Amino acid sequence: MGTKEGHEPSDIVDPDVTIAAEALNPENSFGIHRRGAVMRGLNLKPSRVFQTASLLLESQSISQAPPWFKTIGSIPPGEIMTRTQPVQHRDSNRKSRTRKPSKMFKPQLIEYEEDRLRREFYRDHPWELARPRIVLENDGKDAQKCDWSRIQQPGRPLTGESVIQRQLWLLNNVPGMSNAQAYDVARREFYALRHEEEVERRIAREEASWTGAYFGKSAIDVGMELEDKTYESWKAWATREAEAIDLQRNAAYTGLGTGSEEEEVETEVDAAEEPALP
Amino acid sequence: MKSIEQEMCWMKICSISDDAVRASENATSADSFNLESSQVDIRQHSRSTMILRNVAIRHGRKALAAPTPRSLLRTLTTETLVEDREAIEHSIDNHWKETGANLNQLYTTNALHPTRDPSESIKKVQKDFILRQHIKKRTSHIGSNITPHYEPHQLLINPPRPEDVTLELLMASQSHLGHATSLWNPMNQRYIYGVRQGVHIISLEVTAAHLRRAAKVVEGVAYHGGLILFVGTRPGQAASVVKAAKLAQGCHLFEKWIPGTITNGDQILAKCEVKVVDGLDKKVEGFEEKAAEWKALRPDLVVVLNPRENYILLHECGLNNIPTVGVIDTDADPTWVTYPVPANDDSLRCIQVIAGVLGRAGEAGQKKRLEAAKKGDITWLPPPGLGKPKEEEEKENKAAGPGEPKGKGVELNADEVESGRRSRPGSRGLEEEDDD
Numbered sequence: 001m002g003t004k005e006g007h008e009p010s011d012i013v014d015p016d017v018t019i020a021a022e023a024l025n026p027e028n029s030f031g032i033h034r035r036g037a038v039m040r041g042l043n044l045k046p047s048r049v050f051q052t053a054s055l056l057l058e059s060q061s062i063s064q065a066p067p068w069f070k071t072i073g074s075i076p077p078g079e080i081m082t083r084t085q086p087v088q089h090r091d092s093n094r095k096s097r098t099r100k101p102s103k104m105f106k107p108q109l110i111e112y113e114e115d116r117l118r119r120e121f122y123r124d125h126p127w128e129l130a131r132p133r134i135v136l137e138n139d140g141k142d143a144q145k146c147d148w149s150r151i152q153q154p155g156r157p158l159t160g161e162s163v164i165q166r167q168l169w170l171l172n173n174v175p176g177m178s179n180a181q182a183y184d185v186a187r188r189e190f191y192a193l194r195h196e197e198e199v200e201r202r203i204a205r206e207e208a209s210w211t212g213a214y215f216g217k218s219a220i221d222v223g224m225e226l227e228d229k230t231y232e233s234w235k236a237w238a239t240r241e242a243e244a245i246d247l248q249r250n251a252a253y254t255g256l257g258t259g260s261e262e263e264e265v266e267t268e269v270d271a272a273e274e275p276a277l278p
Numbered sequence: 279m280k281s282i283e284q285e286m287c288w289m290k291i292c293s294i295s296d297d298a299v300r301a302s303e304n305a306t307s308a309d310s311f312n313l314e315s316s317q318v319d320i321r322q323h324s325r326s327t328m329i330l331r332n333v334a335i336r337h338g339r340k341a342l343a344a345p346t347p348r349s350l351l352r353t354l355t356t357e358t359l360v361e362d363r364e365a366i367e368h369s370i371d372n373h374w375k376e377t378g379a380n381l382n383q384l385y386t387t388n389a390l391h392p393t394r395d396p397s398e399s400i401k402k403v404q405k406d407f408i409l410r411q412h413i414k415k416r417t418s419h420i421g422s423n424i425t426p427h428y429e430p431h432q433l434l435i436n437p438p439r440p441e442d443v444t445l446e447l448l449m450a451s452q453s454h455l456g457h458a459t460s461l462w463n464p465m466n467q468r469y470i471y472g473v474r475q476g477v478h479i480i481s482l483e484v485t486a487a488h489l490r491r492a493a494k495v496v497e498g499v500a501y502h503g504g505l506i507l508f509v510g511t512r513p514g515q516a517a518s519v520v521k522a523a524k525l526a527q528g529c530h531l532f533e534k535w536i537p538g539t540i541t542n543g544d545q546i547l548a549k550c551e552v553k554v555v556d557g558l559d560k561k562v563e564g565f566e567e568k569a570a571e572w573k574a575l576r577p578d579l580v581v582v583l584n585p586r587e588n589y590i591l592l593h594e595c596g597l598n599n600i601p602t603v604g605v606i607d608t609d610a611d612p613t614w615v616t617y618p619v620p621a622n623d624d625s626l627r628c629i630q631v632i633a634g635v636l637g638r639a640g641e642a643g644q645k646k647r648l649e650a651a652k653k654g655d656i657t658w659l660p661p662p663g664l665g666k667p668k669e670e671e672e673k674e675n676k677a678a679g680p681g682e683p684k685g686k687g688v689e690l691n692a693d694e695v696e697s698g699r700r701s702r703p704g705s706r707g708l709e710e711e712d713d714d
Contacts, residue, residue: 045596046616052599063662067578071498072601072616075491080612084468087481107459110472110479138428140446155425212372216362 047077117164120183128160149173151189158197163190433627434517437525437634439642440493445482448489452625453632454480456608466608469620478608480620488619489632492603493639495617496579499601500526500643503658504578507531508633509591512584514626518633519583526640529577540594543574550574554664557651564667576600581636583629586610605632 037045037052045052050072056062057069083105090108097103122129134157146153148169151162163186170182177185205215217225428450438447448454456462456470456478471481499506506528510519516532523530539546552572554565580595582588585604592614595602604615605623612618622628647657665671 042613043593043596044613045599046592046602046614049599049601049616056599064659066599067502067504067658068495068499068601071495071502075495075498077617078488078491079468080618081465082468083464086467087471089472105467107467107470107472107478110474136428137450139426140444140448140450208369212376213369214365214372215369216365 047080050076114164114168117167117183118160121160121163125160131159133157133159151186152193158190158193163187166190430627433630433634434521437518437521437638438631439638440490440497440635443486443489443493443631443635445486447631448482448485448621448628451628451631453485453621453628454482455622455625456480462608463611465612466606466610466620469606470608480608480622485619485621488617489621489635492581492617492619493635495601495603496526496581496636497639497643497646499579500528500640501647501657503647505529505575506579506581506640507577508581508583508637509535509588510583510629510633511535511587512629515583515629515633518626518630522581522633522637522640525637527644528640535588535591537590537594539591540576540598540600543576547574557656558648562667564669565664567668568664579603581633582615583633584623585614586623589614603636605629 037043037048050069053062053066053069054073057065086105086107088108089110092098098106098108142156146156146165148165151166152158153162156162166186166189167182170177170185171179174182209215454471458477459473462470462478469480469484471479471484473479496506506523506526507530508519508523508526508528509531510516511532511534519530519532522528536546552569552575554562554569556562576598577595577600580591580600580602582592582602582604585592585606586609592602592604594600596614601616602614603617603619604610605628606612606615606618606620607623608620610623612620619632621632650657666674
């Protein structure tokens, strides 16, 4: 497809082609900006680089083709801006709205059967999501090197993903397995390995303490300290509030009665004001 | 522990600035005491950070046992953090006491290449090299065989060739990850495979096809003696851009593009020199005057690794009819470039793969060009208006006679010269931009 596409009337009868040529001539320093390759606000000059050069050569505005001329002429750029039917990831229903022209060209959602299993697993084990995951791949063929007849894989960490793949392997390879059975088998293998990990961690801590390691506060200790602090500040606030309520109550009682009681009130009020002044 | 402390003290003193040293020398006793205490504070901080880094390298995660989880750090006051750090320090000191580990055994590698004293004699360097090769030969097969794995530096040292582009490589390089679905440019719909986790997934086959096409373009332009400019202005793209330009014998740009470098090139590139070379890329004498007043060079192909941030550059290329290649993400505009390569422009690994492939393609084109030139077949034409070298022109003028001055004809004898295609290797020409 090395033929030129310069057969649009606007390009051939463009009276300013010579001006454009002068603008593109390397010997000229001024630039006149032509809007020959503009469509509905889009600038299509980059796509029409070869056609422009061909026209300039034809009209002999440039004496020599640029060095890229042959290459770009033999390798046309791909089609842009046109929409194609997107890759179908689900069967289309006769009545669904996806068959409307406005929805027909929208990219579709990619779904796998593992997604259902993932949703179930992480709903039951939400704290597995808190474990950091490395999503780096080596050469893109990492998944092909896994054999899910065992839940542990070399070079792969033990995560919820290994449970799901194991579950899928069991469903596909072991005859007579139901979804729930496969889930249970995979889950139990996973729990056993996690338990092993926790035991390792505990023993490592013990060994470290034995050889002289100090450990900082654990999460529980830190939480308790924060709670204690909050409690103390609450206690101070509560004491102040209780005193204020007492004062109000006493003031209300001493509001009734004779002048002698009024004198008492004044003295009591003074007494109440004194501690308020720090 | 005391000896270690003294060593640390020495290391810190070396790095204190001249001002501080002068101040410490001139200070009174009271001032010097304050300075010492601040030095002590700096030393402790640096020691703790350095120790943490070293321990992490040597012993791994398990050495820094039972720290508070990151998620809780924000809720803690600074008191608790200091206690943790001190606890770790104490445990490390204990470890040294128990096992007798020496500070000198711990090290950090910052650079890929170790620094060398330039005053070493050449003979010593040769000796060292031979010794190193011998040790490598004798010991490289010892130990476990590590399975092939991803080594990030290999993409820069030994980039993949266009033939090595596979769908698996592109997927591992995260080239299929587009932007959020709400941020897309609908013009890119044809490149998108589907939607997953709220982002558009770029089709790997489309990426591979467009990348191979762009590689053919780069190879062809290099074969025909075109000047290729590689542009990548995001942080981290500099190394891949420089490597690609080196392979394709073109120019690179990893700092900001100065608007007007093409349209106003004579002004902006005034300091750049131009030299005239022959078919085998050897400099030709006799063009000094012409080269001095030659116009600013323009690239014949521009490869942009982040077109969204380089609109002005692409606009100038459009004005001057220069073809461009660009990495187009799902939110980028494919009309800005001649040859879009739909891929993830946010992943450095993907950019390194694409830049590497295009660099290798340029290298192949240059190789073919030079091989053809050796056989006598020059694949390009010199620019019009160059003419012949000064001496030959003078000879021709004399031969023609004083009354018939010979004009500057178009030099179609491609055996002789090519001007302006090459600039001096000392960071001239279009490479000047990276100095800013």
